[in-house]
Amino acid sequence: MTTEQRVLDPTIWDDWYGKLVLAFGGVPEAPEESALWRDLTECERSIGAWDGEDIVGTAGLFSFRLSVPGGAVVPAAGVTMVSVQATHRRRGVLRAMMRRQLDDVRAAGEPLAVLTASEPDIYGRFGYGAATQSALAEIDTTRVRLTVPEGTDDVRLRAVAPNAAVGACEAVYARRVTERPGMLERRPGWERVPLLDPPGEREGASPLRCVLAESGGEVTGYARFAVRPDWDPAGPKGVVVLRDLEALDPASYAALWRFLFDLDLTSAIRTGGRPVDDPWHHLVSDIRRCAVRLRDSLHARLVDLGAALEARTYTTPVDVVLEVTDSFCPWNEGRWRLTGDAKGASCTRTSDAPDLRLGVRELGTAYLGGVSLAALAGAGRVQEARQGALAEASAAFTSLVAPWLPHGF
Missing domain, CATH: 3.40.630.30 (Gcn5-related N-acetyltransferase (GNAT))
Structure with missing residues (x-):
């Protein structure tokens, strides 16, 4: 099946948002609630998937700034209002919208994408990891x-x-x-x-x-x-x-x-x-x-891996080579040397032997410091290639206070 993706025209917002509401059960929202989301929608960053004259998918982005360990506030695209109509499930509509969104986020220079998941099983295959709990x-x-x-x-x-x-x-x-x-x-x-x-x-x-x-x-x-x-x-x-x-x-x-x-x-x-x-x-x-x-609460996805890891600081000194897999955003694939401490960090491409092997989803999970790399290694999701590297990196990524998303979007 072929669908066409279009940037949201503000004049059809009601129809577009109505399809979102329908996908989430069809119970109409209070007028003041839908009015608020109309005002907050960034139509130029929102898309619809069309099958002929019908909207069969919706997805949007909010232009956020997110706090990261060390106190910096970093540009982050907030993925929102994602839906696919029941008549068009399992036909690649969601994957196509996720593909376009992440390409757009990268083009905008935002190192991170974040979302809250109606069903947490959906977004891991696109590289999002559950980074905070409530x-x-x-x-x-x-x-x-x-x-x-x-x-x-x-x-x-x-x-x-x-x-x-x-x-x-x-x-x-x-x-x-x-x-x-x-x-x-x-x-x-x-x-x-x-x-x-x-x-x-x-x-x-x-x-x-x-x-x-x-x-x-x-x-x-x-x-x-x-x-x-x-x-x-x-x-x-x-x-x-x-x-x-x-x-x-x-x-x-x-x-x-x-x-x-x-x-x-x-x-x-x-x-x-x-x-x-x-x-x-x-x-x-x-x-x-x-x-x-x-x-689970906020799910994080590193879009520009090097910039994201450089944007935060690290609780203890760290110097590790990460071998990262990222099939959905292949520009992140490969080996990266991360060096940093409480004052700042550098993350650059390298050909050196890896110290840790992991996927971009695991990096997203650990990025805000609420889930340790050691815990992910215990589940088989991070592999240690150099003895001692796991303890070093796990300690460095930890946040002194638990990360937390104060409200949904």
Whole structure:
């Protein structure tokens, strides 16, 4: 079967996006949600696959900047809105769109492509590796206590309307981006994403609420959340639904969590995806009663291997030759000498004997420092050719804090 790929004409966005919604089950979105994604869509970076007069595939790119180990914020193409109609599955439509996207990303000079996967099994064959995880939790606040650090009582908390506080919240978020790999620098318009709150998707919860933490006359943190009231014969058992929380210091962070724990008529906090090393794990008295579970989040793909590996720093000194396989982007194939430390890195072609052998998918998985090369080697996905090279490289790639994607796209 032959399909034709075309750049998205903004005048047919509704039809194009409608096919995406259909592929994901066909349930219409709230008008405010589709309006937001219309505004954020980069039509010049979006494509449709056409079979005659019918759109049978969709795919888009967002022009992101992503934080990497060492604090740099690096251009990264955010792969989004990918779908193939059920009538055209297993006919090469997805592969053709992935091919075009990665060629376009390379031409744009972006060293990385990233995505969140509806089904994680799909994208590995195109070189994407699961680079971050998110932790979800349901904390029993009737049986779990908090121990907060000194200075928590000095933090002032103030309830504000989410829309009124967006500037203050974004200022805090912006200061956090370079402190943790995997976070997205929010371009204009993206501050609307955390505020999206369609009534039809609240599942019985309140409208979105916001509390600011203040210390020394400045905003030092925020929490955005909703409350889902519930009762049984024994009394109230409402749930606090935490959307997002950021803070600039431990006292502000703890004050926000204590506020959530103490909300009247509630007995649990349900978190969305949080960092796997979120400090609240070390504030609670009983982590077993927090029902923590993990899931994959950001999938990363090195498009320009040398530039990507040079863009980040390395926790310990490293000097290794990587022999990389990459059948989908063959310009990455071959041997690369990576040398670097906490100050910077160089990654260049070499004919020297390899120290490690691995695929580009494994490099994507390890790139942000959340998955060790040693763990991948234990699964047979990285091979050591020089004794000691695996330990050296694995230590160097590790991030001091777990990488984390704060919201989807």
